[in-house]
Structures are given as C-alpha cells and as structure tokens.
Amino acid sequence: MTARIRVIDLETAGPGPTDVCEIGWQDVVSHAGRWRLGDERGSLLTNPGRPISPDTMAVHHIRDEDVEGAPFWIRAASAVLRPEEGVLALAAHRAAFEQRYCTPRLAGGVEWICTWKCAMRLWPDLPRFSNQMLRYLRRPEGLDHALGLPAHRALPDAYVTAHHLRDMLNLSTPAQLIAWSREPGLLPRVPTGPERGKPxxxxxxxxxxxxxxxxxxxxxxxxxxxxxxxxxxxxxxxxxxxxxxxx
Structure with a gap:
C-alpha cells in the first residue's frame, strides 16, 4: 500500500467552525523509498452559511455568488479529509488554523504535520518561514510557478506546501515530523522585543x-x-x- 499524506489548505469567511468557503488538497506519496507529489489534488468551494465580508473577499477573492449552491462544510469535509484509500497524516502550513475547522470528528482523528513548525527545525538558518517565503527562499525542485498561483487560494497554497513537505519527508521521517508538530514552534531566533533577531x-x-x-x-x-x-x-x-x- 502506498503511504500517503494529504496536504490541506482552507480559505474561510470567519472564525466559526463552519465558516470554510474553500478547501484545497495535494497528496504527497512514498515511492521506491522517496517521497514525491502524487497525482491526487483538487479544490472544492463550500458554503459558509453566511455572507463573506469585503475584508475577507479582498484576501481570497471568493464571493457570495461563488459559493451559492455549494455544499456546506460539515457535509463536504469528510470526503476530502478521509479518502477511501486512507492517509498516513494530514498536513498544512501553520496547521493549527486548519485544525480549528478540520476537527477530529471530520478528519477521523488522524495525525497532523505542521510544515511551519518543521521548517524551523530543518532549515533554522532561513530568515522567514511563511509558506510563500519558503517557496522563494528554497525554490523547491519541480514547483510549477503557475500551478502555485494565485496565492491565498486553497489549491495553489496546498500545492506549494506539498513541495515543502516532500522535501521535509526526504530529510526526516513522518514520525519525527508528527512529533515536532505536536509541540509548539521552536523559533530559531527571538522574534520580538529588545532581543529581536538574536539566536x-x-x-x-x-x-x-x-x-x-x-x-x-x-x-x-x-x-x-x-x-x-x-x-x-x-x-x-x-x-x-x-x-x-x-x-
């Protein structure tokens, strides 16, 4: 059986547990002892059940008319988070955000990998660790620039994150990435205050x-x-x- 980790990215209309308006996914699979991007990727608009504010639309450009008639999050989530073939784990950049909406009931209690936390462990010398900064600081092999755009849409962001995850898995193990992800982020440098920037x-x-x-x-x-x-x-x-x- 092929080991598979599904990278998830969400766009939302607010902080409520059902306020998701888009989910994107990109699989990373193990093949011949190496991890690579899988063929399974996609995105799905979902209806948050309330109006999307102009401030939020200005980030991801998803409008009320785009999600009219789309399934509600609570009905659509499990099919993406719990595919029939199963997953070893789910992953996201700053996964705590996705985990607020992808509850254990919807995701089946599967483990999570946070690529933000793992990036700081594996590449501590980098100056910044956002998803898009890692994209341009690291220039992951095989990343199609066009498929990774536009930023702040679920599928392009999941696609970019998947390249970081692939490289992490080829440097470490799923078990180690999961263990790091259970802990708070280990910041390489002081991020604020008088000691800012110091190791x-x-x-x-x-x-x-x-x-x-x-x-x-x-x-x-x-x-x-x-x-x-x-x-x-x-x-x-x-x-x-x-x-x-x-x-």
Whole structure:
C-alpha cells in the first residue's frame, strides 16, 4: 500500500467552525523509498452559511455568488479529509488554523504535520518561514510557478506546501515530523522585543526567563528549551523560586 499524506489548505469567511468557503488538497506519496507529489489534488468551494465580508473577499477573492449552491462544510469535509484509500497524516502550513475547522470528528482523528513548525527545525538558518517565503527562499525542485498561483487560494497554497513537505519527508521521517508538530514552534531566533533577531544562545539568562513568561506559546517554548539546554530553571521553576522569596 502506498503511504500517503494529504496536504490541506482552507480559505474561510470567519472564525466559526463552519465558516470554510474553500478547501484545497495535494497528496504527497512514498515511492521506491522517496517521497514525491502524487497525482491526487483538487479544490472544492463550500458554503459558509453566511455572507463573506469585503475584508475577507479582498484576501481570497471568493464571493457570495461563488459559493451559492455549494455544499456546506460539515457535509463536504469528510470526503476530502478521509479518502477511501486512507492517509498516513494530514498536513498544512501553520496547521493549527486548519485544525480549528478540520476537527477530529471530520478528519477521523488522524495525525497532523505542521510544515511551519518543521521548517524551523530543518532549515533554522532561513530568515522567514511563511509558506510563500519558503517557496522563494528554497525554490523547491519541480514547483510549477503557475500551478502555485494565485496565492491565498486553497489549491495553489496546498500545492506549494506539498513541495515543502516532500522535501521535509526526504530529510526526516513522518514520525519525527508528527512529533515536532505536536509541540509548539521552536523559533530559531527571538522574534520580538529588545532581543529581536538574536539566536537564543546569545540571550542572557535573565532575558530568557522573562521571555519564558510570554503569552505566546512558541516564544515560551523556545525560551524554555534554551534554558533547559543550559541547565537553568525554566518558567515554572523560576516562578516557584520567585514566590519562595516572598515568604
């Protein structure tokens, strides 16, 4: 049986669980020990059940008249997310967004790969990690420029993401990519504040402890990972130590 991972991209009308107005997919398959793009790809418009705002239309250019008569997301999703042949995993760039709509009930509880998180693990020296920046920084072999356009439509974006995923799978394993995707993003550099742009190794302990208390999950995780590498207490331990000084 051919191993297959289906890359998913969604365009939406809002944050509600049924607000999807387009789903695109592109399969990546294992062949003779190597991963490549499969023949299965496509896109489907779905009716979000409410008007699409002008602000949202300005991003993906999907209009109310385009989705009139299209199936509702709740009825259309499973056929794409759970094909008869099965999938090893689903994948998306910044997969947390797709997972908000592709719930375990619709996707069958399958594992997910986040290509944003995995890109930071495999290519940490790159300056940026958005889907389109990776496209032009890396220039993946075989990527047809026209098929990857227009950006911010579901099938072209899934097609571009699939090239990143193919290359990741040929450098690592599905199990490793899934494991990285379960964790917060490991940022290669500090993304904000006075330490912005510095590698974590160049940030002093005091600044790291402060960053380990940030509200952003990936920022906290990255700072705590560096503290652990140094054998220093992480956020929880540091918080306990500060509380102890009050008594």
């Amino acid at each position: 974590w190794s160049a940030v002093d302990d005091a600044a790291l402890i402060g960053l380990a208390s940030d509200r952003d999950q990936s920022l906290r995780f990255s700072a705590e990972t560096e503290l652990q590498r140094r054998g220093r207490p992480g956020r929880a331990a540091a918080s306990s130590a500060r509380q102890a000084t009050l008594f």
